[in-house]
Amino acid sequence: MQQCGHKIGGPDAGPTLGVITNKDGTRSAAYGGLKHCGSVWTCPVCAVKVATRRADDLAAVMRAVHERGGSAFMLTLTMRHARGDRLGLSTIERRRRDLLEERRADREVAEANGWDVDERAAEAEEIELGGIKAREGCWDVLGYAWAAVTSGSTWVKDSTLFGGLLGWARVVEVTDGANGWHVHVHALLCFADDVAAELVAAGVGARMFGRWRRALERRGFDASDEHGWDLRKAQLGEGDLADYFTKVAHEVTGATGKQGRSRGGRTPMQLLADAVDTHRAEDIARWWEWEEASDGRRQLTWSGSSRDLRTLSGLGHEATDEEIADEDQEADVRLSLTSDTWGWLGAADREVELLEVAERCGLAGASQWLEERGLRHATAQAGRIPAPS
Numbered sequence: 320m321q322q323c324g325h326k327i328g329g330p331d332a333g334p335t336l337g338v339i340t341n342k343d344g345t346r347s348a349a350y351g352g353l354k355h356c357g358s359v360w361t362c363p364v365c366a367v368k369v370a371t372r373r374a375d376d377l378a379a380v381m382r383a384v385h386e387r388g389g390s391a392f393m394l395t396l397t398m399r400h401a402r403g404d405r406l407g408l409s410t411i412e413r414r415r416r417d418l419l420e421e422r423r424a425d426r427e428v429a430e431a432n433g434w435d436v437d438e439r440a441a442e443a444e445e446i447e448l449g450g451i452k453a454r455e456g457c458w459d460v461l462g463y464a465w466a467a468v469t470s471g472s473t474w475v476k477d478s479t480l481f482g483g484l485l486g487w488a489r490v491v492e493v494t495d496g497a498n499g500w501h502v503h504v505h506a507l508l509c510f511a512d513d514v515a516a517e518l519v520a521a522g523v524g525a526r527m528f529g530r531w532r533r534a535l536e537r538r539g540f541d542a543s544d545e546h547g548w549d550l551r552k553a554q555l556g557e558g559d560l561a562d563y564f565t566k567v568a569h570e571v572t573g574a575t576g577k578q579g580r581s582r583g584g585r586t587p588m589q590l591l592a593d594a595v596d597t598h599r600a601e602d603i604a605r606w607w608e609w610e611e612a613s614d615g616r617r618q619l620t621w622s623g624s625s626r627d628l629r630t631l632s633g634l635g636h637e638a639t640d641e642e643i644a645d646e647d648q649e650a651d652v653r654l655s656l657t658s659d660t661w662g663w664l665g666a667a668d669r670e671v672e673l674l675e676v677a678e679r680c681g682l683a684g685a686s687q688w689l690e691e692r693g694l695r696h697a698t699a700q701a702g703r704i705p706a707p708s
């Protein structure tokens with residue numbers, strides 16, 4: 320499991336404790352100056368931070384689309400899966416596959432030009448590539464099928480309908496259910512005109528699903544005509560992608576507890592909780608498979624530069640998951656903790672307790688709490704602690 324929240328800086332430098340007073344008068348406290356892993360898939364701390372930011376970005380997109388008189392739709396695409404299906408290749412396997420495919424393309428160019436090709440090396444590489452492809456799982460196939468959904472002449476034509484496609488944003492969601500890994504896509508499609516969902520579903524939606532299903536079939540998977548897809552109109556704050564990320568943040572922080580299990584199976588964070596709780600060999604093996612296959616994959620992807628929803632919505636360059644995870648919140652005031660103090664808090668497992676004291680009683684209360692325990696600290700300069708480079 321991931322280690323998150325490492326201290327950065329020299330041996331004597333400790334993190335800081337910051338307190339923000341919210342608009343409603345409540346306080347939020349957080350530690351700053353820590354290095355985070357940035358994994359939205361396996362780290363509850365980073366997942367919440369990143370999901371909160373993505374929700375803000377997508378809410379800005381929804382507002383921008385509506386202000387222009389446009390409309391947004393949530394398209395869900397699923398695939399049939401079985402208990403034994405693999406989740407997907409590891410990062411190393413994916414890199415190797417991509418490299419071998421590039422070299423195959425190079426060879427084809429060489430052959431077309433009549434240049435020399437090392438036949439034996441080529442054959443060995445083809446065998447290796449075939450082996451990797453045979454190990455591909457649902458997530459790898461999903462990437463391939465989504466590329467098929469958003470390319471080709473039909474898609475290009477469909478992108479000009481309803482005043483023109485403003486762009487799309489796509490998330491991948493995975494749950495672990497009775498039938499194995501359930502990997503699916505939620506995509507936000509934004510059009511310039513305000514159109515009815517039925518109209519979009521009957522044309523563009525049905526054609527997107529058709530390409531999705533045919534691409535899955537080419538890779539030995541398939542999708543149900545009846546239950547394989549769903550398209551509905553998205554309103555800001557209900558059933559859109561911003562709402563989705565808000566729910567993810569709540570789920571990870573435990574706000575929704577064990578709900579939702581009966582519907583779509585366990586979320587990975589619920590799987591982790593089960594593995595830690597029960598030590599069941601099956602859950603632990605499942606979590607390891609999850610860690611390996613999810614590593615390095617993107618949760619949220621946007622349509623390309625010609626249909627850029629971020630620019631349309633006045634959002635700047637997209638921060639990576641890692642960058643968001645390492646950002647410190649703007650704090651009104653901060654305490655700087657010494658390395659010894661931080662070490663004591665960690666060993667005694669009382670980091671959260673101190674945050675709660677700071678939220679209840681402010682920095683003065685936190686300072687008193689530390690003094691009572693003989694823990695060294697100092698008032699740091701107010702403001703932002705720069706993220707590590």
Ligand SMILES: [Zn+2]
Binds near residue numbers: 321322356644
């Ligand atoms: Zn983390």
